[in-house]
Amino acid sequence: MDKKSKSLTRRKTLVAYSFILPNLLGFFIFTFVPIVFSLLLSFCEWNSGGEIKFIGLDNFIRMFSKDNSFWIALKNTIYYTVVTVPVTLALALFLAILMNKPLKGRVFFRSVLFFPYVASLVAIAVVWMALFNPDRGPVNSILMAIGIENPPRWAASTTWAMPTIIGLTVWKGMGYYMIVYLAALQGVSRDLYEAASLDGATRWQQFVNITWPCVTPTTFYILMMLIVATFKSYDIMYITTQGGPGEATKVLAYHIYNTAFVSSQFGYASAIAMILLAMIVVITLIQFKFEKRFTSYL
Amino acid sequence: MRKRRLWMAAALTFTVLLAGCGSKEEAVQTEAASTAAAAAEETEAADAKETEAAGEAVTLRVVLWDYSNTQYYKIMFEAFMAEYPNITIEPVEFSADEYDNVIVTQLSGKQNFDVVFTKNTPALSALIAQGHILALDDLIAADTEFDAAGYAGLMDEMALDGKTYALPFRYDNNLIFYNKDLFDAAGVEYPKDGMTMAEYHALAAQMTSGEGNEKVYGAHFHTWPSNIYEFPDRTEEFNMFEPDTYDSLISYYNEAIAMQDEGVIQDYGALKASNIHYSGVFYNQQAAMMQMGTWFINMLLENVQDFSWGVCTLPNDIGMVGENCIGGVTPVSIGAYGEHPEEAWQFIRYICGEEGAKVLAATGIVPGYSSDAIAEIYNSFPETYPNTPENLADYIICEKNVIEVPLNAHGKEVDTVFQEQHSAIMTKSVTVEEGIQQMKDRVNEILAAE
Incomplete structure (x- = not known):
């Protein structure tokens, strides 16, 4: 490479950097620095007022050996994620396949399914909780009308509170993922289906051998987004159950919020946040490892 | 190609994650940013002291909730300003629901609130532990007119480890x-x-x-x-x-x-x-x-x-x-980073004393301070509101x-x-x-x- 083209490259690089600089600066100041501060804070004791005191691994020792709420929250987070993610994924794909067919009123149904995603979470949560009101809600009225004597008490029961919240999360999110799947489905070549049906493949065989493999990159994307979103979710619990009854719907992010802003233990909250971060990073890495095999034919 | 996608996805995950942790970090952020501001405030505070001595205008920043939809605050604050013409009250209002948590975040950023309302004793305990409010003992000792007896024992409850941190603005049975x-x-x-x-x-x-x-x-x-x-x-x-x-x-x-x-x-x-x-x-x-x-x-x-x-x-x-x-008590305290503790004391003593209590009682809200005049107000409600009970006092x-x-x-x-x-x-x-x-x-x- 001669001198002239080198300087041109450098100039081009500088221009490129100048474009990303404003965003990078914002990211660095408002996200990266606080993350590092939070990491440091996780080894300290700080109540937002006085001195920041270095206490080594005490926060982590407390978390693993003494804080029962941490384990409950961890268990709830895993429960919430493990159920929410596959259910949302399956429903979104099912609906997308349905909405991809030349159905009468398709646009209307698509809009209806997408609506919960664009509506405000607070409004959606209020409607959901009214539907599932244990005494006066329509859901229990219907259940009782069809002969179920003791319908679940939904958000007012430790057993059913989490499924109620999972239902809300799925309902709210599936419309969005349906749209993502729809886009993917429309990218699948019609020729493949035509060839398959000429060869006498059934609908199920077409799904297993054509649709599913063709949308795996989308599935992977949705899987990743969903896992991260469910792991760090706390807003739904905050609005609906405040982590209750008891600690039945207390998830890790809610525990972090409580520890930091209610109990003012910012150091300890940072330590829990770091554990949550580590868990998500590990899961993401495993997923990427898996993705190579998952989409190897592409 | 795949590698690039992997990187993009990784970057995406990280950004999503960071966004999630954002709110907490921001709290921390304000702390860092405000250390410099605090230093600047110190010099300002010194200047302010001089102006006070000259009897010049002082503005008190009062942090509270529900100010805009509560009439008695306005009545009380205006009455106070009429009595102390050199002091202006500047209310700083936050939403009632998240008030406790918001003021912790604000005060962590060393906000120069002169007067801090808290919703209850647990919230006050937290502010004391964090050092965000001042002990009032010196101000109380210096004020010969202050009447602790009017609070029927409530003043003792405003003390932790031998120091008093608040005056009881309201007390509810x-x-x-x-x-x-x-x-x-x-x-x-x-x-x-x-x-x-x-x-x-x-x-x-x-x-x-x-x-x-x-x-x-x-x-x-x-x-x-x-x-x-x-x-x-x-x-x-x-x-x-x-x-x-x-x-x-x-x-x-x-x-x-x-x-x-x-x-x-x-x-x-x-x-x-x-x-x-x-x-x-x-x-x-x-x-x-x-x-x-x-x-x-x-x-x-x-x-x-x-x-x-x-x-x-x-x-x-x-x-x-x-x-x-x-x-429970609704305590009122003096912020640790305010610039006018003496004026703030005059203000909280006024709103938590007989004058403020009368304004509160007239609306049916029970003040922390009680006296015969307050009892009289409660017992006279049936005259204006015939459906209320007698002897409420x-x-x-x-x-x-x-x-x-x-x-x-x-x-x-x-x-x-x-x-x-x-x-x-x-x-x-x-x-x-x-x-x-x-x-x-x-x-x-x-x-x-x-």
Whole structure:
């Protein structure tokens, strides 16, 4: 490479950097620095007022050996994620396949399914909780009308509170993922289906051998987004159950919020946040490892 | 190609993650950013001192909630400014729901609030532990006109480790409010002071009638844990920071659960799930009796004309009538990073003293300060509002004011445990005994973590 083209490259690089600089600066100041501060804070004791005191691994020792709420929250987070993610994924794909067919009123149904995603979470949560009101809600009225004597008490029961919240999360999110799947489905070549049906493949065989493999990159994307979103979710619990009854719907992010802003233990909250971060990073890495095999034919 | 996608995805994940952690970090961020600001403020404070000496204009930043929709603040602040023309009050308002948490975040950023309102004693305990408010002892000692006796023992409750941190702006007793019209229609005698819990239960059962949307409940328990622990707290059998005393809750919880099972009160879970506010239940005459704080007097004066109401003291099992009041305090303190502590003291002494108390009492809100003049205001309500009971002052001014939650460094954590365990017990997710045992275990753990 001669001198002239080198300087041109450098100039081009500088221009490129100048474009990303404003965003990078914002990211660095408002996200990266606080993350590092939070990491440091996780080894300290700080109540937002006085001195920041270095206490080594005490926060982590407390978390693993003494804080029962941490384990409950961890268990709830895993429960919430493990159920929410596959259910949302399956429903979104099912609906997308349905909405991809030349159905009468398709646009209307698509809009209806997408609506919960664009509506405000607070409004959606209020409607959901009214539907599932244990005494006066329509859901229990219907259940009782069809002969179920003791319908679940939904958000007012430790057993059913989490499924109620999972239902809300799925309902709210599936419309969005349906749209993502729809886009993917429309990218699948019609020729493949035509060839398959000429060869006498059934609908199920077409799904297993054509649709599913063709949308795996989308599935992977949705899987990743969903896992991260469910792991760090706390807003739904905050609005609906405040982590209750008891600690039945207390998830890790809610525990972090409580520890930091209610109990003012910012150091300890940072330590829990770091554990949550580590868990998500590990899961993401495993997923990427898996993705190579998952989409190897592409 | 695949590699690039992988990187993009990784970057995406990281960004999403960081966004999630954002809110907490921002709090931390303000701290860092404001260290520099604090240094600048110090010099400003020095300048301010000079202007004060010259009697020049001072502006006090007062942080509080519900300012814009509460008339008495405006009346009080204007009266104060008229009396102290060199002081201007600048209210800084935050949303009521998240107020406690917001001011912690603000004060962590060393905001120069001169006067800080807190919602209750647990929130005050947190601010004390964090060093965000000043001890008032020097200011009190220097002020010869200050009358601590007017607070009927409440000043002692504003002290932690020998230092006083706040003046009691409001103090609320908790009472049973009842709908006289419903009792008259049923031909049942009005509830009396000092009922036993069993008598209260039986009376509520007697007053329960109707089905479906027409149902009138005999009593109403709102969803706060305090609605149970207030009973033994008033008789001083219970103390939130002494887990050994928690057994005193068992009989009250058992009675409340039985009332719930019989449909004499609304179900806790249903109330919680549908977020029903207690006021509507009473205004719409859906409950004959309701246990509530004395701030409800103000709400009734403003909202209820179509039926008469009365009050009596909380039921209990040791025969206490009206000797003790039980309730929370709304404390007012001086911010640690404010620039005018002396003017702030003049201000809080004014609003928490006789002048402020009169403005509060006129609206039916019970002030922390009490005197004959205040009692007079309460007893004169029936003249303006014919549906209110006579002798209300007897229920406002007690021999002893017991504080619901004493000042304690672990106040907010213990409060969280009570919220959670209360919901577990009331939804029958655990038995009363199990729930109380868990309460003891968890609180013991918190108190041990010194």
